[in-house]
Amino acid sequence: MCGIAGYMRSCSPGADEDTLRRMGEVIRHRGPDAGGEYxxxxxxxxxxRLSIIDLSPLGNQPMFSGDGRYVIVFNGEIYNFLDLRAELERQGYPFRSRTDTEVILALYARDGVACLAQLNGMFAFALWDREERTLLLARDRIGxxxxxxxxxxxxxxxxxxxxxxxxxxxxxxxxxxxxxxADYLKYLYIxxxxxxxxxxxxxLPGHYLVLKAGTAPQVAEYWDVDFSRRAVWAGEEEAAAELLDLIDQSTACRMIADVPLGAFLSGGVDSSAIVALMAKTSAGPVKTCSIGFADKRHDETPYAREIATMFRTDHAEYVVGDDLAGTVTLLPRYFDEPFADSSAVPTFHVSRLARRTVTVALAGDGGDENFGGYEKYTTDLLVDQVRRSVPALLLRALAAFSSGHAGTLLRKANSLARSALIDAGDAFYRTNTFIxxxxxxxxxxxPVRAACSGYDPAGHTLRHWERVRDADQVTRMLYTDLKSYLPGDILVKVDRMSMAHSLEVRAPLLDYRVVEFAAALPSRWKIRGGDKKYLLKKAFGRQLPAGILNRRKHGFTVPLDSWFRRELVPLTEELLLNGTALDGCFAVNELRRLCHDHREQRSNHGTLLWSLLSFALWHREYVEGVSCSTI
Known part of the structure; x- marks a missing residue:
């Protein structure tokens, strides 16, 4: 895993090689093993460079093609590079290194931009054609x-x-x-x-940018997940067996590395499934890492321990608690823009724990978005069923009757009725936002409110929702999350927190072949009644215990409400209540009301306070004069 940067000299006429070095050095955490400029x-x-395959200097970058025409800087891994290399070698292409980077150069020399469709991996790269004076920027399918x-x-x-x-x-x-x-406060990311x-x-994921010197850049999409293609299986058993084999393959190719390798283990279905497959082929015990909390409502380590014992892994754990404010203060320097998924805290710590013994870790990301694992999906399906079956007149009456009641049942009835009265896309937007x-x-x-007049953050959700307008409700939810929440939140969190510790994280369930397989499944094999990830669980029915497969999804949640009544109170007061730097962004009186009501336990505003504190920390780091060159 690596970090890349660059510029057209027309963009910054005064920039020189020292500028390039600074651009590289501020992301040295992404690649501490080697560096170079062109x-x-x-x-x-x-x-x-973070050296993973071919640790020799032959793998250093920028890397030139054999004839010197092309030069590339590449971040990521190409998991099918050995197959591609063998094909290119048969056609007479010579190779000097054992790297996947050199394979991209040879493939581009042969096929041009069409090479992107042949790459199975996670990547972002810049490739400069010295002869045509053309720059190609490309990003992997999933992001x-x-x-x-x-x-x-x-x-x-x-x-x-x-x-x-x-x-x-x-x-x-x-x-x-x-x-x-406005986007940030709605989604917790931008x-x-x-x-x-x-x-x-x-x-955007699955896109590339081409720029020929002297002309404007052109951006194009080279891949999108297609839910309209429906494969045919004899039945669930055949589909489950094929899925298991495919995930096994995607796990095996992600275990190719010239450095120590391990896995994140939460004890949920997805990470447990990956560890089970790794244990089957690993020469020694798989190194696994888990994060826990003293607050048992948020602690999953007992489940992770069960899987670690079952597969005899070399297991390590860390309990989040010590110097919480110190960790929280560090996070913005790695995200570079406001980011408020609080599970970044345990992800930061599990990455640090893993890096003590490994350089590459496999993770279970993608199972929920591919196979329908989030609780919100079943909630929205229930709302849609009510929307289709209950007359609007009755829904309005129920909403009016239950409005303002404090009782749990009536509050839920009010929420259900109000959601059923609006369009399904708008309802899913509300499900995916937090204010x-x-x-x-x-x-x-x-001033911000005036600048946002007429602006609607719902567009970020609805443009994906409408792109699959002829699909069923499950498909529209999954497609929208695959195109927005997954790359905008989950993958950003994992990339930044792992790279903060120079750790590469690979996700077998996000192999594009797995994504396309899942897209071809009927929705009833993803969510059946209240049973989420139905076929994925069926596929691993013989590998994992029923208690792991069937337990309620927990998620990487953190005790925000209690943190803002104890550990984070001093930091919150310093940045949200006593400072003036944010006056141009937020209404001061409203900040004070939220903090006061939360401290007095009149309301639980943990998520909103976390988003505001994260913004304030970012603002201090990037806007109030702190130089990024010190990061």
Whole structure:
């Protein structure tokens, strides 16, 4: 795993090799083993390497093709590179290293941009054609690896694995995009292609950007998951067996490495399934890592321990608690923009724990989005059933009757009725967001509120929802999450927290072949009644105990409500209540009301306070004069 950065010289005429080195050094945590730069009259490229395959200097980058025409900086892993290499060798292509990077160069020399469809992996790379003076930026299908770019018109473009590299260029400003604040408070992250900074964008998953010197860049999509293709199986047993074999293959190819390898283990279905497959083929005990909490309501370590014992892994655990404020303060320097998924805290710690003994860890990410594992899916299916079967007149009467009641049952009835009265897409948007429109308006400072007038963050959800408008409810939910929540939240969290510790994380359930297989399954094999991930559990019925397969999904949750009444109170008071730096973003009186009501236990605002504290920490790190060169 690595970090990449670069620029067209037209973007920053004063930039030189020292600029490239700074762009690389601020993301050195992504690749501490080697680094290099390339600079010619038109383009500059920087690379920082985390050595995984072919640890020799032959694997260092920037890397040139054999004839010297192409030069590449690459971040990621290509899992089918050995098969591609064998094919290229049969056609006479010579190789100097054992790296997958060199395979990309040879494949591009043969096929051009069409090579992207042949790559099975997680990647972001920049490839410069010195003869045609053309730059290609590309990102993997699912969005495992990040790629940001700054465009200032014509061919004035810069790119990087993390925003902090772009901020090394004097032409790249730090002006906040107001609508991104609204997006952030709604989703807890900023959906692509937007970022918090004006002028900086995310390259979307499954997309590439081509720029010929002297012309404007062109962005195009090369892959999308297609739910309209339906495969045919003799029955559930055949489909489950095929799925198990496919996940076994995707796990095996992710165990290829020249460095120590292990796994994250939460004790849930997905991570337990991956550990089971790893244990089957590993020459020695699989090294597994788990994170726990003193608050037993959020602690999954007993389940992880059960799996570790079952498969005789070399297991390690860490309990989150010590110096919580110190950890929370560190996080923004790795995310570069506001990010409020609180499970970043345990992900940070499990990555640090894993890095003590391994350089690569496999994880279970993707099972929920592919096979329907989130509780919200069954909730929205129930709402949709009510929407289709109960007359709107009765729903309005129920909503009016139950409005304002404090009782749990009536509050749930009110929520159900109100959700059933709106369009299914709008209802799923509300499910995926964490603050209503009224609270958002109260929180935003007047200038931000004015700048967001007429803006609707729902567009980030609805554009994906509408793209599969002819599909059933399950498919529309899964597609929308695969295109938004997964790459915007889950994969960002895992990439930044693992890379903070120079750890590579691989996700077998996000192999594009698994994603396409899941998309071809009928929805009834994903969610059946209240049973989520139905076929995935069936596939692992003989590998995992029933107690693991059938227990209620826990998730990587943290005790936010209690943290904001104890451990995080001093930090919250310092940044949200006593400072003035955020006055231009948020309404001060509303911040005070939220903090007071939460401290007095009148309401639980843990998630919202976490998002506000995370924003304040980011603001201090990136806007209030702290130099990114010190990160």
């Amino acid at each position: 600079l010619d009259d038109t383009v500059g490229l920087a690379h920082r 495992k690896k990040p790629l940001y770019y700054f465009h200032a018109g014509a061919d004035r473009l810069a790119f990087a694995s993390e925003i902090k590299s772009l901020l090394q260029l004097p032409e790249v400003g730090r002006e906040i995009e107001p609508t991104a604040i 959906p692509a292609p937007k970022t918090i900074f004006k002028g900086i964008s995310k390259l 209503d429109d009224e609270e958002l308006q109260r929180l935003l400072a007047a």
